[in-house]
Amino acid sequence: MGLIEFRQVTKEYGPVKALDNASLVLEPLKIYGLLGRNGAGKTTMLNILTNKIFPTSGEILFNNESVIENDRVQSQMFYMTEMKLYPSGMRISQVFRWTREFYPQFDMEYAQALAHKFALNLRKQVKTLSTGYSSIMKLILAMASNAPVIIFDEPVLGLDANHRDLFYHELMARYNEHPQTIIISTHLIDEIADVLEEAIIIKDGRLVLHQPVEQLLQSAYTVSGADAKVDQFIKNRKVIHQETLGRLKSAAVYEQLNSQIRRDAEALGLDISGAPLQKLFIYLTN
């Protein structure tokens, strides 16, 4: 039995179908990656789940209860959205206090500790925050909310490499301590690949794939070595990406890796490694 269930959900904006008959089941206590190109329908899906907008047809269930206008269900989810929904004149400390009003399990101590780690000044007003710090404030709210389901939409928008690293580290530490269901929608796939358990790929409003990341990564591999040898190896194989640097070449092949393939590659003096999730994503969404 799934925790969240999308049943044939469609969202239309005039003649445009932002979400087209999408059906999906999400299990509890897993980390999901919602991946898709710009305008694929990821944010629409999350906005419908959290009642920011309503579906044209279909239903969305949370523990078998409809999510639509359901306060009990909505209080079980915290959605870190890209939208600017926080009062511009409010101080961060006030935002924390009000969030605790709505999410009584909000961990104020943890939120303050995170603010300290990210160097977020709690006395600042929301309107004075840069894009990066605005994301940080929302990340902290989401992580400290202690809601059973946390949804991140582009969580690292505007964050520098250090802060992104800190976020992934804190997210995993929190998850290990208090397992929750986490949904992350992002473009930075390679960075998040190690964090995700399952990948959901959406294209033109339709779900094209829902698979454990490990299984997905096994569906392709990268072979590298001398260009002529690589060319010989990839002949008649489904190549999803190739790069040449001088006389060295690497190619990502969409094919389940087995011992015969390994032997063939070794025979040609080629190296074999796993394919990056991002390359697979580009292949699957093109």
Added chain:
Amino acid sequence: MKNSLSVAKLKFMDCLKAMGIFYSISLLLMILTWFLSVKERGGGYNNESAALIFLFVCGLNSFKESFKFTSANGVSRKRYFRESLIAMAGIAALATLVETGLRLISQVFTRHEMLYNMLYESNSIIAVVAWTFALFFCVSLLGWLINLVYYRSSALLKIVVSLSPVYVTILLIWLNKLIGGSVFIAIGNFISFYWGITDSNSYVAVLNLLATSVFFCGLIFLLMRRAPVKE
């Protein structure tokens, strides 16, 4: 389970700050009026009109920001609507209380000209409080409704809505000319009835204002029911 009345608390606190500033200025003006009336003998002071505008603006400003913020915190539209009504009733009640207090204080020093006294003969405190509350509550709901209409409208519809008082007025003038002045007479009669001026009975106005408030609530609910959250 979420804390109950958090939305009402948020909205009430939001207005309370502005109300504090407004009534501080009102008090200051009242003192100034008192000083001037001492010199000029017999100056009056009327704060209700300003309070009415203040509550209308409160209603106008109370929607968008709090709706977005509560939506970010998983609050349903139904709950937002319910608790916003509680907050607005609370704000109207507090404003009524302060106005009554100001009236009692100012009557000692100046000739206090209340809107109520200009319309009705009765001077019962219960009638004044009921009338002021009903008026304040109705006006703040009107502010909320107008803001919501704009929030739900497209750019073109916003222009149409903004211009609607102009063409309604033109239409009424044209109709009045066409029927030989009976439209304005009917409007005048309706206003007299609505405000209970005909019988000098403020309770008629209270009932009409509350009925209007219920009507506004219905419209607000319909507009809120499927309102999308947007920046």
